[in-house]
Amino acid sequence: xxxxxxxxxxxxxxxxxxxxxxxxxxxxxxxxxxxxxxxxxxxxxxxxxxxxxxxxxxxxxxxxxxxxxxxxxxxxxxxxxxxxxxxxxxxxxxxxxxxxxxxxxxxxxxxxxxxxxxxxxxxxxxxxxxxxxxxxxxxxxxxxxxxxxxxxxxxxxxxxxxxxxxxxxxxxxxxxxxxxxxxxxxxxxxxxxxxxxxxxxxxxxxx
Numbered sequence: 001x002x003x004x005x006x007x008x009x010x011x012x013x014x015x016x017x018x019x020x021x022x023x024x025x026x027x028x029x030x031x032x033x034x035x036x037x038x039x040x041x042x043x044x045x046x047x048x049x050x051x052x053x054x055x056x057x058x059x060x061x062x063x064x065x066x067x068x069x070x071x072x073x074x075x076x077x078x079x080x081x082x083x084x085x086x087x088x089x090x091x092x093x094x095x096x097x098x099x100x101x102x103x104x105x106x107x108x109x110x111x112x113x114x115x116x117x118x119x120x121x122x123x124x125x126x127x128x129x130x131x132x133x134x135x136x137x138x139x140x141x142x143x144x145x146x147x148x149x150x151x152x153x154x155x156x157x158x159x160x161x162x163x164x165x166x167x168x169x170x171x172x173x174x175x176x177x178x179x180x181x182x183x184x185x186x187x188x189x190x191x192x193x194x195x196x197x198x199x200x201x202x203x204x205x206x207x
Contacts, residue, residue, distance in 0.1 A: 067102055071112045078114030083135045089113045090143055104150045106168070109143055120144065 074092050079085040093112035097104050110120055123130040123140035130137035151168055154160035 067100075067108075068111075070096060070100075071108050074112045075114040078112075080114070080129070083133070083139050086113045086115070086139055087142075090146075094146075104147060106144070106147045109147055113143070 071093065074089055074096065077085060077092075078089045089112050090109060093109055094104065096102065096112075102108075106120075107117065110117055119128070120140045120143060122128045123136045124144060126134075126137050128136075130140065148169070151160065151165060155162060155165040
């Protein structure tokens with residue numbers, strides 16, 4: 001049965017004005033308490049929707065989907081105009097991985113920060129925003145380094161297939177199996193002129 005428009009509003013006591021005011025105050029307090037509880041429950045639901053779904057899911061595809069949804073939720077706080085917010089999102093992502101036993105990956109880390117692999121690669125080279133603000137370059141290199149350290153540690157501990165690890169290191173960490181070509185440094189001295197060479201050999205035998 002639907003409630004009328006006056007439902008939930010404080011009602012005046014029919015007889016004693018003093019008692020009536022106390023009743024009104026108490027009823028207003030009850031309403032305030034109900035609103036506060038509703039806000040708390042709503043926040044709990046938001047937190048639940050972001051993290052608890054990962055723990056409730058099994059080890060199949062639904063867990064992977066829950067992880068993606070949770071990471072996407074983290075990215076909502078990312079602001080490309082504020083590099084500190086990107087750091088905060090990345091650290092929140094690391095905490096999420098720790099709390100829910102989720103593997104750290106470059107792609108998911110970038111997603112948590114609301115950016116792409118191409119953006120991170122460009123920033124790490126000092127392009128786009130990083131061309132005007134070096135803090136973006138520092139951030140990109142920081143995320144790449146943290147993910148690389150985690151991946152390298154997993155490989156050393158035997159928790160990551162070496163073939164997969166090598167592929168990631170080549171594509172994300174800048175590693176290569178080709179030795180760099182070493183070339184002799186160029187001589188920056190200027191070549192002597194024809195007159196200088198002639199003068200040099202003209203003086204031979206004068207000593």
